[in-house]
Amino acid sequence: MADTxxxxxxxxxxxxxxxxxxTGGTGRTLSFDELVVSTERRLxxxxxxxxxxVHSAEDLVQTVFARAHRKWDRINELDNPEAYLRTMVLNxxxxxxxxxxxxxxxxxxxxxxxxxxxxxxxxxxxDAAWRLLAELPRQQRAVLVLRYYEDMPDxxxxxxxxxxxxxxxxxxxxxLATLRNHLPAEEER
Amino acid sequence: xxxxxxxxxxxxxxxxxxDKEDLxxxxxxxxxxxxxxxxxxxxxxxxxVVLGGILYGVNRGAEVEPTPPVASSSTTDDADIWAAxxxxxxQRFDQPASLQSLYVSKRAxxxxxxxxxxxxxxxxxxxxxxxxxxxxxxxxxxxxxxTGTMTAQCIRTLARVxxxxxxxxxxxxxxxxxxxxxxxxxYTVTYRIEKRDDSWTVTGIIGVPEGVVxxxxxxxxxxxxxxxxxx
Numbered sequence: 300m301a302d303t304x305x306x307x308x309x310x311x312x313x314x315x316x317x318x319x320x321x322t323g324g325t326g327r328t329l330s331f332d333e334l335v336v337s338t339e340r341r342l343x344x345x346x347x348x349x350x351x352x353v354h355s356a357e358d359l360v361q362t363v364f365a366r367a368h369r370k371w372d373r374i375n376e377l378d379n380p381e382a383y384l385r386t387m388v389l390n391x392x393x394x395x396x397x398x399x400x401x402x403x404x405x406x407x408x409x410x411x412x413x414x415x416x417x418x419x420x421x422x423x424x425x426d427a428a429w430r431l432l433a434e435l436p437r438q439q440r441a442v443l444v445l446r447y448y449e450d451m452p453d454x455x456x457x458x459x460x461x462x463x464x465x466x467x468x469x470x471x472x473x474x475l476a477t478l479r480n481h482l483p484a485e486e487e488r
Numbered sequence: 489x490x491x492x493x494x495x496x497x498x499x500x501x502x503x504x505x506x507d508k509e510d511l512x513x514x515x516x517x518x519x520x521x522x523x524x525x526x527x528x529x530x531x532x533x534x535x536x537v538v539l540g541g542i543l544y545g546v547n548r549g550a551e552v553e554p555t556p557p558v559a560s561s562s563t564t565d566d567a568d569i570w571a572a573x574x575x576x577x578x579q580r581f582d583q584p585a586s587l588q589s590l591y592v593s594k595r596a597x598x599x600x601x602x603x604x605x606x607x608x609x610x611x612x613x614x615x616x617x618x619x620x621x622x623x624x625x626x627x628x629x630x631x632x633x634x635t636g637t638m639t640a641q642c643i644r645t646l647a648r649v650x651x652x653x654x655x656x657x658x659x660x661x662x663x664x665x666x667x668x669x670x671x672x673x674x675y676t677v678t679y680r681i682e683k684r685d686d687s688w689t690v691t692g693i694i695g696v697p698e699g700v701v702x703x704x705x706x707x708x709x710x711x712x713x714x715x716x717x718x719x
Contacts, residue, residue, distance in 0.1 A: 332591075335631065344509055353511050354612045361632060425504040432504075447498060448505040475497050482492060482500075 329380065331371045335364055338381045342388055348444045349392045351433035359395065363387045386459055389445075393437050393460075424482060431478050439474035442467055540653045544664070566654045567614040568688045570594075571621030573665040573679045574649050576690040578626050580667070580675060591631045591648045592618065662694055675699040 339360065346356035367374055367384060374380050432440055438460070445456045446467075453471075457464040492500070574592060594610050610618065610632065619630045652664035659682070666676035677697040679690045 339631070340512075343512055347508065347512055348505055356512070357612065357615075421503075422507075424500060425507050428500055428504045429508055432501075443501060444505070447501040475494060478497055478501075479492050482497075 329375065331368060331375070334367075334380055334384075338384055339364075341381075342384060345385060345444070345449070346388055346392070348448050349388070349437075349441060351429065359388060359391055362395075363391050366391075389441060389459060393441060420483075427482055428478060431481050435474050435477060439470045439477075442470040443474045446471060537653065541655070544652075544655060544662075564617065565688070567610075567617035568621060569654050569661050569663060569681050570614070570651045571618045571625070572681050572688045572690050573651055573663040574618065574622050574630075575626045576679055577649060577665050577667045577675070577677065578622075578628055578647070590622070590628055593632070593648065593650050594652075660691070661688075666699070 342360045342363070343356055346359040347353060350356050350359060363384060367387060374383055377383050432443065435443070441460065442456060445451045445459065446453070451459070453464045453467045456467045460467070574590070578590065592610075615630075615632055622628055622630050648668040650666045650668075655662045661681045662678055663681060664676070664678050666674055668674045675697065676699050678694040680692040680694050681688050682691045683689070684691075
């Protein structure tokens with residue numbers, strides 16, 4: 300078991316010098332390649348929720364893996380490298396200039412857009428929420444993704460984003476308010 | 489009509505995120521990345537093509553043909569050609585079925601990483617097409633590495649394939665291809681690739697392959713506890 304007594308807190312996950320990164324408690328050291336294979340799918344999903352586009356998500360995760368590889372000597376000493384990569388994805392998303400000018404643009408109506416008759420208003424409402432999320436400020440979107448997709452409590456979100464819990468609540472509140480103001484209201488039953 | 493409460497929004501967001509997870513399994517057909525064409529990138533790409541041609545010509549030695557090589561312009565064809573080269577080089581393994589995953593990068597095999605910073609990576613469309621072809625033809629999953637991220641560390645469970653630019657030689661194409669496997673062993677070859685029956689097929693090799701043929705050192709699905717003797 301890892302000795303966490305000497306762990307120091309950096310932005311995000313705790314960092315422990317001299318701790319062996321193991322897989323499944325087997326005591327075997329995790330290689331960079333194995334970490335990539337085991338975390339890529341989860342990180343892609345998180346990146347998809349943050350960026351709103353598959354291609355941007357792939358670019359984001361690939362950028363993070365490239366940076367992680369350069370810092371692998373340090374990352375493989377962490378007790379939870381996956382959490383560290385998740386923080387890297389978040390920080391990369393929040394600071395990614397390329398997203399501003401490289402956003403994916405729909406060039407045609409999605410073929411599977413549901414109509415109210417076929418699938419129902421609920422699906423249409425989800426699609427509307429997805430589009431509105433993409434227009435939120437990144438900090439607000441990140442908070443909503445971490446809170447409702449990653450199921451993280453506000454204090455953990457604050458630690459990951461490097462801000463106060465009150466700021467997290469404020470961003471969440473503003474994001475939800477924007478969604479509420481622009482989403483079609485539900486039919487009263 | 490009732491305004492959505494925070495609880496309604498929370499439920500809706502959770503449903504929305506769960507619903508959109510499926511996007512990763514099927515890339516949308518109706519989207520395209522908007523890539524601003526910066527003059528500096530165009531200039532860098534031009535320099536790379538010219539340098540690639542010069543390096544290739546130097547490596548060919550006495551076999552250099554009088555016409556300078558030029559990069560192919562067809563993205564789809566290029567992706568199929570790269571896929572054919574990748575499949576061909578993985579077939580050098582004695583037990584290709586044990587090779588489950590590849591990292592693929594676009595770089596000139598043989599050049600050091602420091603010179604690859606300016607090289608462009610595969611586009612998303614190219615990645616998708618290459619992945620589909622390699623999975624179909626060789627049953628091997630493909631991962632991607634960008635430029636400047638070549639790992640110098642020992643890779644035992646995965647192999648790394650690098651492909652250079654597709655060089656148009658008139659009646660056929662040529663692609664410099666290398667595979668790195670099992671702790672730094674590397675095999676580099678230039679494939680001659682022709683279009684036959686509407687599909688790109690490796691029809692031979694150009695020049696003399698370099699490195700160690702992967703035969704006898706298959707990349708297994710397991711990570712050995714110690715370096716494999718003799719590989």
